[in-house]
Amino acid sequence: MPDSSPVLCELSGVTKTFLLPSGAEVRVLDDVSLDVREEEILAILGPSGCGKSTLMRILAGLIQPVGGTVKYRGQTLSGLNPGIAIVFQSFALYPWLTVRQNIVEPLAARGNDSTRCGSTSERVIRLVGLEGFEDAYPRELSGGMKQRVGIARALAVEPEILCMDEPFSQVDALTAENLRSEVVRFWSDHASNPKTIFMVSHDVKEVVFMATRIVVMAARPGRVRRIFENKLPYPRDYRAPAFQRLVDEIHGVITEAEIPDVPATAVAAAPAKAPPRTPVWEPLPDAGPSEISGLLAMLDDRGGRENVFSLVDDLGWEFGKVLSVVKAGELLDLVDTPRQDVDLTPVGRQFLASGAPERKQIFKRQVVELRLFRDVLEQIGKAERQELDEDVVLGSIALHLPYENTDRVFQTLVAWGRYADLFDHDVERRKLYFEESPPVS
Numbered sequence: 001m002p003d004s005s006p007v008l009c010e011l012s013g014v015t016k017t018f019l020l021p022s023g024a025e026v027r028v029l030d031d032v033s034l035d036v037r038e039e040e041i042l043a044i045l046g047p048s049g050c051g052k053s054t055l056m057r058i059l060a061g062l063i064q065p066v067g068g069t070v071k072y073r074g075q076t077l078s079g080l081n082p083g084i085a086i087v088f089q090s091f092a093l094y095p096w097l098t099v100r101q102n103i104v105e106p107l108a109a110r111g112n113d114s115t116r117c118g119s120t121s122e123r124v125i126r127l128v129g130l131e132g133f134e135d136a137y138p139r140e141l142s143g144g145m146k147q148r149v150g151i152a153r154a155l156a157v158e159p160e161i162l163c164m165d166e167p168f169s170q171v172d173a174l175t176a177e178n179l180r181s182e183v184v185r186f187w188s189d190h191a192s193n194p195k196t197i198f199m200v201s202h203d204v205k206e207v208v209f210m211a212t213r214i215v216v217m218a219a220r221p222g223r224v225r226r227i228f229e230n231k232l233p234y235p236r237d238y239r240a241p242a243f244q245r246l247v248d249e250i251h252g253v254i255t256e257a258e259i260p261d262v263p264a265t266a267v268a269a270a271p272a273k274a275p276p277r278t279p280v281w282e283p284l285p286d287a288g289p290s291e292i293s294g295l296l297a298m299l300d301d302r303g304g305r306e307n308v309f310s311l312v313d314d315l316g317w318e319f320g321k322v323l324s325v326v327k328a329g330e331l332l333d334l335v336d337t338p339r340q341d342v343d344l345t346p347v348g349r350q351f352l353a354s355g356a357p358e359r360k361q362i363f364k365r366q367v368v369e370l371r372l373f374r375d376v377l378e379q380i381g382k383a384e385r386q387e388l389d390e391d392v393v394l395g396s397i398a399l400h401l402p403y404e405n406t407d408r409v410f411q412t413l414v415a416w417g418r419y420a421d422l423f424d425h426d427v428e429r430r431k432l433y434f435e436e437s438p439p440v441s
Contacts, residue, residue, distance in 0.1 A: 009161065011034045032055060034215065045204065084162075100121050100125070104156075164183075164199040184235075308323070394407070
């Protein structure tokens with residue numbers, strides 16, 4: 001969209017903090033300024049912890065910023081944004097209502113009579129391809145059909161801005177591809193609302209396929225890193241060279257931020273006697289031991305080095321997932337990441353050359369080098385009967401890693417710890433414990 005398009009919403013210097021149980025403040029968004037224009041699909045793209053969903057909720061008026069302003073059609077927003085409807089990634093349907101009733105519910109809440117509710121629900125049901133399922137309940141629908149109901153319900157109130165929070169992350173790849181095309185199709189009909197779509201996503205190809213503008217966010221705290229104007233004509237072809245060039249350019253921006261390559265000269269230029277730093281916990285990427293092993297095996301098949309973008313195609317994983325696994329391997333010193341390549345390290349080669357028991361020992365040796373694991377092992381050792389409450393660990397993660405998803409980090413901690421035979425996890429009793437004797441660190 002050209003810059004001259006009318007502005008529907010404007011965010012200026014938006015800052016958001018949250019208060020942790022410890023009393024500490026966490027800054028989630030920092031001085032974010034962004035306008036949302038008519039007749040555009042604006043996509044917010046970035047890593048976990050960059051505040052994408054928080055930004056969308058501030059735009060919708062669901063939560064308030066601690067700094068900055070939000071305007072809708074030139075007026076400072078107070079309360080809910082009247083021009084917005086939201087499609088959530090979790091479907092958020094009423095399980096006791098049929099498809100038609102789920103769509104009618106928000107219309108009735110706005111004071112529409114039964115005739116208007118009926119005609120509107122029929123129109124949006126046809127629009128999203130749910131004819132014949134009007135009287136079905138959510139439990140009788142597939143994931144893709146549930147999301148169609150969520151989209152239809154949002155369209156029924158005729159919003160100027162349709163907000164979509166990772167709306168296709170809970171459906172299979174083919175369904176997601178069909179839904180993306182459907183959303184672009186009804187947005188293209190400028191005779192009716194929504195005039196604008198504001199979407200949050202973690203999928204680079206998805207936003208290049210759909211969006212007219214792409215905002216790449218940086219994390220910790222969230223801020224605008226770069227904005228791309230996407231002028232590719234519709235309908236877009238995933239295989240087109242111009243499409244792939246834009247995907248690669250965005251990949252490059254994200255890769256530079258997520259797995260930066262620090263030149264050796266930068267290390268050499270560091271002060272000879274830097275002041276001591278307080279040990280910090282390392283954020284654990286969302287990657288299991290089997291996924292890390294699979295990455296190492298693929299690198300070995302390719303002579304020990306591969307470009308990160310080639311890994312995306314070869315592994316068949318979403319780009320963010322590949323980055324997580326690469327970051328996990330780098331954290332454990334199993335791979336290195338010079339520029340946009342991923343290299344096996346000597347430790348990684350030793351891991352691959354070993355049998356299963358030896359691999360566990362190598363993994364264990366690398367894991368106990370991480371401060372997070374050393375502290376948790378110490379906590380377990382000091383606990384009564386060497387059994388540590390799960391909530392204690394979750395609280396520690398929230399305190400040390402306030403920008404991370406606490407539950408996800410905990411799940412990675414458990415997966416790595418169990419694989420390395422460092423500790424075990426009793427799900428029913430919610431305890432971490434030493435199965436035999438405490439491990440030697």
